[in-house]
Amino acid sequence: MLVLEHINKAWGEFQITDIDLEIRESEFFIFLGPSGAGKTLLLEMIAGIHYPDSGRILYKGIDITHLPPEKRKVGFVFQDYALFPHKRVWQNIEFGLNPQKIPRTEKLKLVEEMMNQIGINSLAKRYPNTLSGGEQQRVALARALIIKPEIFLLDEPLSALDHNMRLKLREELLKIQKKLQITTIYVTHDRLEAITLADRIAIINKGKIVQIGTPKEIFRAPKDEFVAQFTGYDNFFDGIAKYDPQTKLATVNCGKFEIQVANSKEGKVKAFIRPEDVAVSLTPPKSSIRNVLPGKIIEVQDQGPIIKLKVELAQNQEMYALITHQSFLDLNLNLNSKVFIAIKAASVQIL
Amino acid sequence: MKESLWKIKKYGAFTIFFIVLSIVLFILLIVPIFNIMFQENPIVLFDTLFTDYVAAAIMTSFYCSFLSTVLAVCLGIPLGYLLARYNFPGKRIVDSIVDLPILIPHSVAGILLLATYGQQGFLGQFFSNFGVSFYDTPWGIVIAMFFVSSPFLIKGARDAFENVNPNVEKAARTLGASRSRTFLTITLPIASRGIFTGSILCWARGISEFGAVYILASTPLIGSVLVYFEFQGSGLSAVRPIAIVLILVTLVIFVCLKLIQGKSRPVTRVS
Numbered sequence: 001m002l003v004l005e006h007i008n009k010a011w012g013e014f015q016i017t018d019i020d021l022e023i024r025e026s027e028f029f030i031f032l033g034p035s036g037a038g039k040t041l042l043l044e045m046i047a048g049i050h051y052p053d054s055g056r057i058l059y060k061g062i063d064i065t066h067l068p069p070e071k072r073k074v075g076f077v078f079q080d081y082a083l084f085p086h087k088r089v090w091q092n093i094e095f096g097l098n099p100q101k102i103p104r105t106e107k108l109k110l111v112e113e114m115m116n117q118i119g120i121n122s123l124a125k126r127y128p129n130t131l132s133g134g135e136q137q138r139v140a141l142a143r144a145l146i147i148k149p150e151i152f153l154l155d156e157p158l159s160a161l162d163h164n165m166r167l168k169l170r171e172e173l174l175k176i177q178k179k180l181q182i183t184t185i186y187v188t189h190d191r192l193e194a195i196t197l198a199d200r201i202a203i204i205n206k207g208k209i210v211q212i213g214t215p216k217e218i219f220r221a222p223k224d225e226f227v228a229q230f231t232g233y234d235n236f237f238d239g240i241a242k243y244d245p246q247t248k249l250a251t252v253n254c255g256k257f258e259i260q261v262a263n264s265k266e267g268k269v270k271a272f273i274r275p276e277d278v279a280v281s282l283t284p285p286k287s288s289i290r291n292v293l294p295g296k297i298i299e300v301q302d303q304g305p306i307i308k309l310k311v312e313l314a315q316n317q318e319m320y321a322l323i324t325h326q327s328f329l330d331l332n333l334n335l336n337s338k339v340f341i342a343i344k345a346a347s348v349q350i351l
Numbered sequence: 352m353k354e355s356l357w358k359i360k361k362y363g364a365f366t367i368f369f370i371v372l373s374i375v376l377f378i379l380l381i382v383p384i385f386n387i388m389f390q391e392n393p394i395v396l397f398d399t400l401f402t403d404y405v406a407a408a409i410m411t412s413f414y415c416s417f418l419s420t421v422l423a424v425c426l427g428i429p430l431g432y433l434l435a436r437y438n439f440p441g442k443r444i445v446d447s448i449v450d451l452p453i454l455i456p457h458s459v460a461g462i463l464l465l466a467t468y469g470q471q472g473f474l475g476q477f478f479s480n481f482g483v484s485f486y487d488t489p490w491g492i493v494i495a496m497f498f499v500s501s502p503f504l505i506k507g508a509r510d511a512f513e514n515v516n517p518n519v520e521k522a523a524r525t526l527g528a529s530r531s532r533t534f535l536t537i538t539l540p541i542a543s544r545g546i547f548t549g550s551i552l553c554w555a556r557g558i559s560e561f562g563a564v565y566i567l568a569s570t571p572l573i574g575s576v577l578v579y580f581e582f583q584g585s586g587l588s589a590v591r592p593i594a595i596v597l598i599l600v601t602l603v604i605f606v607c608l609k610l611i612q613g614k615s616r617p618v619t620r621v622s
Contacts, residue, residue, distance in 0.1 A: 049521050069524040076525040082518035086540045095536075096526035140522075147526060 001025045001183060002046070002151060007055035011041055016207040019055070026181040028174075032194045032218075033204035034230065039187040042204070043153050046185065047074045059150070070099070072151075075144030075182075079156040081136040083128035089139050090115065090124040096147040110146060118142040134165040141176070152177070152184040158193065170196065191231055195219060203227050225270060225351060233272035233349060234320045241269045241350065249290070249345055256314035260290040261348040270351045277347035278321035280309060280339050282331055290345040295319065297337045300328075309333070311341055384598065391592050399592040400600070408577040409600055415489055415573065416557030419496035423504040423553050428546065431508025432538075436517070449506065452499050461566025464495055468567060491568030496557035503556050507549015511542035544612065551608050558601060 007019040016038045023029045031039040044050050046057065048069035057065045064072060084092050090111050097107045115121045120138050128136055137157060144152065157173070158166045174197055177184050188194055194201050195215045203210045203218060203226075211223040222228035228236065239252040241263070249260045252271050259271060279285065284292050298318070299310035307328045309321045319341055323331075333339065399405055433439075434446065452460060468475045468485040475485055485491035515538050523533040539546075561575040569576055574597045581590040 044521070047521070047525055049524065068529075069521070070527045070529055072525070073527075074525050076522060078518045078522060080516065080518055082516060082522040084519060084523070084537055084541075095523065095528070099527040099529075099532070143522075143526070153525075 001060060002185075003056075003058040004046075005056040005058065007042070007045065007052045007057070009041065009045065009050065009052045011038075011050075014038065014041075014207060016041055016045075016052075019209055021202060021209065021212070023183060023185060026183055028177055028184045028186065028197055028199045030194045030198040030201045031185065031187045031204050032191060032198075032201050032230075033189060035189055037204045038207040039189075039204050040155050043076075043155055043185060043187050046151070047076050047153055048072050073147060073149050075147060075149030075152045077137070077140050077144050077152075077154040077157045079159055081128070081133075081140045081160075083136055083139055083143070085128050087127075088124070089120065089126050089128070089131075092128065092139055093143045093146055096143060100147075114142045114146045118145075133161050134169060137161065137169060141173070145176070145180070145182075149182065152182045154184065154186045156187055156189070159188070159190065173197070191219075203230065205230070220349075222272070222349060222351070228272045228349060228351065232274055234275045235273040235278070237271045237317075239269055239271055241265050241267060250350070252348075252350070254317070256317050257293055259293075259343065259348060260345045261350055262345045263348070263350040265350050272349040272351065273319070273343055273347060275308060275320040275322045277343060278311075278319060279342040280311070280321050280323050280327075280331070280333070281342065282337075282339060284340050285342050287342075289342045291343040291348075293319075293341050293343075295339055295341055297333060297335055297339060300333075300335060311339060313341075387591060387595055387598075391595055395592050396595055396599070400596045404572070405577070405593055405596060408572045408574050409597065411489070411492070411571050412558045412573040412575070413604075415492040416496050416500070416554050416560075419493045419500060419557050420504065420550050420554040422493070422497050423501040424546070424550060427501055427504040427549075428508050428539075431505050431546075432512050432534075434505075434509045435512035435515075449502050451502075453502050457499055457560065457562030458566065460499055461495065461563040464491075464498055464563060464567045468494055485567060487568050487570045489568075489571060492564050492571070492573060495563040495567045496560050499560050499563050500553045500556035504546075504549040504553040507552060508542070508546050511545025511549070512538065514545065515541045547612055551605070551612070555601070555605060 002023040004019050004021040007016060009016040014036075019042060031042060033039050041050065045052055048064070048067055048071075051066055055065070056063055059072075084095065087095065093111050093114055094107060097110060102110070112121075115124060118138050118141055120135065120142060123131060123135055123139065128139065131139065137160075140157070154173075158169055161169065170193060186193075186197060198215050200212065200214055201218050202212045205226050211218060211227050213221075218227065219231050222231055222233065225236070237252070237254040237259075239254040239259075241250045241252045241261070243250045243264050243266050247260075248262070248264075250263050250265055252259050252261055252269060254271065261271060279289075293313050295311040295313045297309050298312045301308040301310075302325075305325055306322050307325055309323065311319045311321060313319055321341055331337075331339075430445075430449075434442070434449075455463075465486075466472050468478075468491065470476075470479070470484070470486050478485065483490060485494055519541070520533050520538055523537045524530070528536065558573075559575065561579065564573060565576050565579065572580070574593075578590055578594055578597065581593055
């Protein structure tokens, strides 16, 4: 439905290079990448705030590359909300209706309905600077949605909010998107947000698309080292792989230890393992698990409900593992505890 | 949060030292003003205010400065916006030129203006084709005031526009507003407070101008020129009531404007 064709754009020292992308009708599409990757610039080009140096943007087959933003019917939600500080909440929401020729009573009815839908009726007469962050972002959503946008663009809309509000609004946002079936492009650097919201994700780094796919494809089959690290494969090792056709497993020699992986690659490889796929126990687990390695805990990071352990397997060979707070207590773990880590052969990604 | 200065005991030597220096500064500023105030009888001041030629000069000051401020608003808002929003080659040069009228001595500014707008100046000759003369006319006063005071407006407008979150303008565009509609309904109202402050400064600076006005258009008399002529002709004691009246009237209007400005709802940048 929305097609980006070979989009290039220079922006100061920064460069967006050859973006090629198709976004489908009603899809929740996410640009995921580190800050400074060019996600916002790309989103603003889709909105018409900036024009690409070369390439085309097609909407339903029509070239809209140089159409000004006011003619595109895109709803845009900003990280800093960007509410009009001199207008009351209802006036903020009404603003998008003003260029349209709608009778005043009809307009007010639409504003009222929108405020009901987003749950901000009680704020109607307030000024934005008297609202909390969550309230401001709700107003921003209502303001963008009232024009019944063809495409809904959100630029890190939740990142300025506190944790609880973020979770709450994330859920509401998803509900609204599914209910309205509105094509949505959402920019974030938060991979959890991307997993929970996206139908498809484009990983963006240094102005280029690195990988496009469903959350499962991206998070379980990263295409390169950058994607792997950015999507949470905290453990990575260089090694030499050797395939054994009988077990249908490859053995990767990482120097001081070996791991078996469900892969047929051979030669020089990089092995990636997510910390949540690393199990920790005091005795070697009695199961079919392929990789069991002894080690010593050298760092404990308390992350609240979960605990991240850094386990030293050999000198300068460390493995991160995530365990729940409860099992950390049950196992009576501590710094310098001797432990075993266990990794399934299928959990290891090879690149 | 600013701390209350009344609970002085809480503060150490550092804060007290700064307070003392601030008081010294304040005395240096305020003593000359109060000193002259107490040297005159209020009745004499009252009479002076309603003397025809004094009232006329004050009115001319205010009116010409008002016109020059209007001119500065019309021309300064677009420049202020360009300076706030765009980078262009020579931007720093433009910035310095805006500062120039503040930097050069005002007598020099008067000479420059006389050479350009006077009867022999090329703009003076050009405008004389339309029957407009600047030498010793209200237009000359307006141009002289404009030259020395417009930087205050331009810089005020630039700062005000810089404080408008660009995302707010982008949001308005995506909501269907054209560039000019966005400027008129979003950017300008948000920046209006800062621009108003700039206008007050611009207007006040115009009223206080002497050098440039004196050289280009010493008549009709404005307040500052009247004070100078009276001093030259009749000495300090004769000029004193006029000076005091000029201070008081300006002060009253300035305070009123500040109050109006304070009452308008503060618009803070949402960020």
